[in-house]
Amino acid sequence: MDAVGTRRSGRERPGGTTLTVEPNTLATSPPDGDAVVRVEGLWKVFGKNPERVFDEEYRGLSKTELQARTGCVVGIRDVSFDVRPRELFVLMGLSGSGKSTLIRTLIRLIEPTRGMLSVDGQDVAAMSTRELLEFRRRSISMVFQSYGLLPHYTVLQNSAYGLKLRGDDQKTREEKARAALATVGLTGWESYYPDSLSGGMQQRVGLARALATDPDILLMDEPFSGLDPLIRRQLQDEFVDLQDQIGKTIVFVTHDLHEALKLGDRIAIMRDGEIVQIAEPEEILSNPHDDYVRAFTRDASTAGVFTARTVMDDPEVLLYRWQGPRAALAELVHQKRDWAFMVDKKHRYLGICSRDLVDTLIKEGNKHIEAADLIRPDPVDPDVLIQDLFGLVGAGSYPLPVTDADGTLLGVIRPRSILEALHTPDPAEEASDA
């Protein structure tokens, strides 16, 4: 378990975040050691007479065979795992592999057919309706892919909803909801309705609603899947940071390996309702249990190769310093450009030459362009991963120059190029659509 902590704190978080948290919430962490969530031999079978599936004659049949023979759909099948305190446990698998079913049975939004299920030492499967409601109101919260916000409630009312259900008074509710909204960076949006918010902001409200009750455990079912790549990444980064501070025990569903690798302390890979492998991210990559898991990891390595080199474009217009200001102006006018990248005789990157500059030089009667006069955004290495370029590309008004070790200009990166690279469909999604 210590390994979990060190892995986390050792990780780098690029870019600034807007998430902040009150310091006093840091201290509360459940005692190390015991599992917070413990699942053993859990089954969920959909259909009439689900118990039939356990008959001797059907033993060992696959999910499809069982469905053909009994008409019952096996949602999850003999699943066992533990989630440790403050751990972020990822459930991953293709569409229909049972991730959502599993995470829902943890709070009995779906009743398990068979098996042992305990959370915080309480036997969830044995809880009465009343106990179950109390459990949902106090110990555990959930965040949904489709947000599940109440459209007729304001942002503040939505984030206070869990508190309202458990009967907190008006003042406490509002205080806690406001604090939770501040945590997710939504201060100032309290009186808006969800409809007027972007998807990313709506999911922040969903997160605030889950955090407001200060639960021990957070369940998240593909919380970022519905969002644009850029927003998704931003929320992931903020979330990593937030988790660093609040240290909740989290069960997190995703079908995106990058997300799993980025967030997960351990990853459970599911197929046809079964867990195929549970391991730390490194282990999953280096030592996949079978071809199914390997298929996921292969997808990771290909997408990991999205580097500056793979997404860069030609500069289109290039100026050469020896040309002098008049030639440069002629070229800019001809190409209808206000500026262009400039290189020296060895094609080495010098900077960006603007029309303002050449105009001034011509006015002053100057025949030479000095490298020092150019605007010079820092060049990036061709092997830099594109996720590390997000902050840079958006920041300046010019594209990023890509240079090799000698300073030779190889290409330029525009924000659009990165977006396009990210929009190429995720192989895992493709596989699941098939």
Add this chain to the structure above:
Amino acid sequence: MLEFPDWLRLPLAGPVDQAMAWILTNLSGLFDWIGAVGLRILISVEQALVGVPWFVLVIVVGLVAWRAIGKWTSGLGMAVLLILVGTFGYWAEAMTTLSVVIVAVAIAVAVGIPIGILMAWSDSVKRVLRPILDGMQTMPSFVYLIPALMLFGLGRVPATFATLIYAIPPVIRLTDVGIREVPSATIEAARAFGANRWDLLRDVQLPLARPAILVGINQTTMMALAMVVIGSMIGNRGLGMEVLLAINRVDIGKGFEAGLAIVFLAIVIDRISNGFARRRTVPVVSAAAPTETEDDAEDIPGEPEHVA
């Protein structure tokens, strides 16, 4: 030989008569009591309507219509229609008709919404009720007059009763539909935070079904108005009676006036209730100070502000 054989006749009339006779002998006290209470309610509503000075009512209706429809011209138009009813000389009759409609719709809503909720909650309740509601809506309206007449005799109480039965299906149906169409993701999220059945109903299902329920109330109201006119056949006074009298006397002019008065009344009621049903239910920003976390789902801030 080709006539329908006598021996195949299923004598339903007999048993129905007997059942009715049994009800009348054994439950007449109950129905008398219901009739008396109903009559008192109807009369007080009518007196309240008549008691209000006509111009006050016209102004109130104009303002309500303005608020419901959202345009002051519509408010003015509704007020003018109401004045026209008065200029035909049918103000008092219109108020009588209106009182029956109001009472019938109030009862229909009070009974229909809970039935609709049950129907949405339980598939078996729905299976039982759906054919009954279908039947009720295909039956010719004056068929309802017969049992009403037998239970309550002549007058406005049986007319209200028949109106209620005739007009109640839409509000039941649309409550059911509205609740069933609440996105399951929203329900699930509320359940995940520990909402029980009543929390769900109060916080999620009824508020989200509200537009559908309002459409149901609108339809129920229009059907009630149509039925009230037919209720004149069992002695319900009011605009319907005027039409009936005009027909009997072959007084085309009078009949035309009374008919037009009914149409105007219908338009006013329809526009107003439709306006409430269509009004935008979810504003962009709450107009009230954003300090309320209370369940104020009922009061909708009037003018939605827009995001800057």
